[in-house]
Amino acid sequence: MTAHRPPLLAAIFDVDGVLLASPHERAWRAALDGFADPAGFTTEFYQAQVAGKPRGDGALAALTGLGVADAPARALAYAEHKQHLLEEFIAAGAFTAFFDAVRLAQALHARGLKLAVASSSKNASAMMRQVRLDNGQKLGDLFDADLSGRDLAHGKPDPEIFLLAANALKVEPARCVVVEDAPSGIQAARAGGMAALGIARLGDAALLQAAEADLVVTDLDNVDTDALAAGVLRAK
Numbered sequence: 058m059t060a061h062r063p064p065l066l067a068a069i070f071d072v073d074g075v076l077l078a079s080p081h082e083r084a085w086r087a088a089l090d091g092f093a094d095p096a097g098f099t100t101e102f103y104q105a106q107v108a109g110k111p112r113g114d115g116a117l118a119a120l121t122g123l124g125v126a127d128a129p130a131r132a133l134a135y136a137e138h139k140q141h142l143l144e145e146f147i148a149a150g151a152f153t154a155f156f157d158a159v160r161l162a163q164a165l166h167a168r169g170l171k172l173a174v175a176s177s178s179k180n181a182s183a184m185m186r187q188v189r190l191d192n193g194q195k196l197g198d199l200f201d202a203d204l205s206g207r208d209l210a211h212g213k214p215d216p217e218i219f220l221l222a223a224n225a226l227k228v229e230p231a232r233c234v235v236v237e238d239a240p241s242g243i244q245a246a247r248a249g250g251m252a253a254l255g256i257a258r259l260g261d262a263a264l265l266q267a268a269e270a271d272l273v274v275t276d277l278d279n280v281d282t283d284a285l286a287a288g289v290l291r292a293k
Contacts (some may be wrong), residue, residue: 070235079181088141104259109237109239117132173200174197175222213244214242215229247268
């Protein structure tokens with residue numbers, strides 16, 4: 058798919074699954090012990106039901122999707138257990154950067170675009186501060202604004218977090234592109250009137266296309282960055 062828009066002035070990146078191979082999915086699955094059968098929590102299930110959502114919404118969606126009868130009553134306990142495990146994994150350094158995303162951010166910055174990160178995760182900023190790039194910068198230093206972990210009235214697929222990011226960058230939504238790996242994030246970008254670039258790292262391109270991403274790639278090095286800055290989303 059090729060999408061034509063006005064020249065873009067800003068790029069907004071999700072963190073988990075886009076910039077970082079974080080332990081979120083692992084923590085959600087491990088925390089299911091005592092709540093539901095972890096075997097049902099596949100990567101496909103995570104991407105379709107949980108990824109990109111605020112913690113409470115993700116917990117409820119997971120338990121409901123796995124058929125837990127009292128899901129609303131147990132979601133908070135499940136979310137808290139997941140968070141405890143996640144913090145343990147992060148402290149152990151159980152995450153890495155996706156350097157295709159780092160290169161994309163650097164390329165767009167070199168073309169004059171402003172950059173922001175916007176994740177529902179309250180741990181995203183802390184993880185980015187732990188990742189050092191070849192030039193000695195921390196990953197978070199690449200970005201002009203960090204909206205991660207904000208308390209929001211509405212989580213994705215509502216566009217609130219992306220609209221806040223555009224406002225922080227002082228760029229109108231129509232001149233922004235969002236880089237996302239979750240269908241809910243693609244839906245949020247589209248709802249906010251932004252271009253949506255989907256990165257399908259997990260064989261889930263069909264889910265991102267169904268969410269109406271303007272372009273879906275399996276490697277962000279395959280994005281034509283000159284065209285993107287000009288408002289055309291296409292692969293090289």
